[in-house]
Amino acid sequence: MRRLIFGGIALALVPASGAGAQSRDINEIKGKIFDAHMAERLFAKGLKFCGELDGKNFYFAPRDRVLNLDDYHRSLDSLVEQRVFNPEARRAWTAQDAAARWERVKQEAAKNKADCDLVASLPALEKQLGDLEKTPQASPTKN
Numbered sequence: 001m002r003r004l005i006f007g008g009i010a011l012a013l014v015p016a017s018g019a020g021a022q023s024r025d026i027n028e029i030k031g032k033i034f035d036a037h038m039a040e041r042l043f044a045k046g047l048k049f050c051g052e053l054d055g056k057n058f059y060f061a062p063r064d065r066v067l068n069l070d071d072y073h074r075s076l077d078s079l080v081e082q083r084v085f086n087p088e089a090r091r092a093w094t095a096q097d098a099a100a101r102w103e104r105v106k107q108e109a110a111k112n113k114a115d116c117d118l119v120a121s122l123p124a125l126e127k128q129l130g131d132l133e134k135t136p137q138a139s140p141t142k143n
Contacts, residue, residue, distance in 0.1 A: 022132060029129045036122040039115040050116035058109035069109055076102055 040047065046059035052066045053059060060067045076098040078084075083092040 022135070026129065026132050029125055029132065032118070033122065033125050033129065036118045036125065039118050040122075043112070043115045043119075046112060047116065047119060050120065053109070053112040053116050055109055055113045057112075058105055059112050069106065072105055073102055 043059075045061065045064060046053070049057075049059055049066045056070070057066045057068050058072075059065075076093075079086070079093040080095055080098050085091070086093045086097055089097055
């Protein structure tokens with residue numbers, strides 16, 4: 001959802017430079033560049049861990065560290081087995097609590113990887129944009 005909003009804003013800010021495939025390509029690249037810059041800002045602290053954020057780990061912001069998904073899943077199971085107090089639910093951890101948290105953390109791991117990949121692609125996107133902007137657009141032929 002956030003990407004759609006920011007992408008829409010980016011496209012609204014891009015001046016229309018004529019109809020055609022090249023202008024659509026330029027606008028698409030500008031949208032990706034905008035998304036990459038937003039990811040840089042919103043995920044600034046986690047970017048230093050991009051080497052580890054491969055979809056099997058996720059960035060745990062409260063402790064500013066990376067946690068392994070498998071280890072985290074075992075920890076959730078342990079919380080349920082030991083009936084540890086869950087402050088979010090104000091009761092002991094249940095299997096449903098752990099399953100919900102597990103799904104959120106898996107999504108977070110995928111998002112962390114996507115954000116790292118997007119930020120890493122920024123130089124290539126900027127180069128691609130520069131190359132497209134230097135290339136003159138084909139003008140329609142008159143018959």
